[in-house]
Amino acid sequence: MRIVLAEDHALLRAGLTQLLEAKGFEVLAAVDNLPELQRALTDPEADAAVVDVRLPPTFTDEGLRAAIEARAARPGFPVLVLSQYVEQLYARELLASGEGSVGYLLKDRVADVGEFVDSLRRVAAGATVLDPTVVAAVMERAAQSPISRLTEREREVLALMAEGRANAGIATQLVITEKAVAKHINSIFAKLDLPTDTDDHRRVRAVLTWLRV
DSSP, rough: OOHHHOOSHHHHHHHHHHHHHHOOOOEEEOOOSSHHHHTTOOOOOOTEEEEEETTTTSSSSHHHHHHHHHHSTTOOOOOEEEEESOHHHHHHHHHSSSOEEEEEEEGGGGHHHHHHHHHHHHHTTEEEOOHHHHHHHHHHTTGGGGGGGHHHHHHHHHHHHTTTHHHHHHHHHTTTOOOHHHHHHHHHHHHTOOSSOOOHHHHHHHHHHHHTO
16 A cells, blocks of 8 residues: 655654555655645555644644645545644544545554554545544533434444444444444434435444534
8 A cells, every 4th residue: 555644753754654664555755844745645656645734834734734635636535644632623624525534543643553554554445533532522522412312322332433443343342243233323323314325424424423512
């Protein structure tokens, strides 16, 4: 898999490049600023991108904007965004297209190499992966939203969906059957008034509804 990497800290950029290559990825470009990232993202050979939210020149949201632009040009292009802080708005903006293949992780998560690489592979495969810290922050605010219609178990299932887990992974985590997971997910879709669509799109829309609390 061929990756574009954007990170302004030289040591972290070098470390991520080495880590990704050791895990079998090909790093097509490792850049540290917005113009170079925008150029790298136009490479048709790129299969996915790992992007820091904040890049020069303003260190605000250049990386996020470049990722969103890339996905507008190439719908569904997989992007894993890294951030120093929990910013719920960033996750919402990434998911706004409703297509999936996006991830939002705190940089601290990179220290767990297995989790980081697994998250990138899941994003590249079409999943939506949100940092567990973001998930926890949102769950604390869910009581006064459509999410309040959900049972405690359904909220647990939705939180795991937001972390990018497939039905089998949710079943293992909650020690229930995959059939029970599917039943809970269908109930979530119904309670959140999500229109009939492919399950992948409805999963993304369910997570978007949950992020808006």
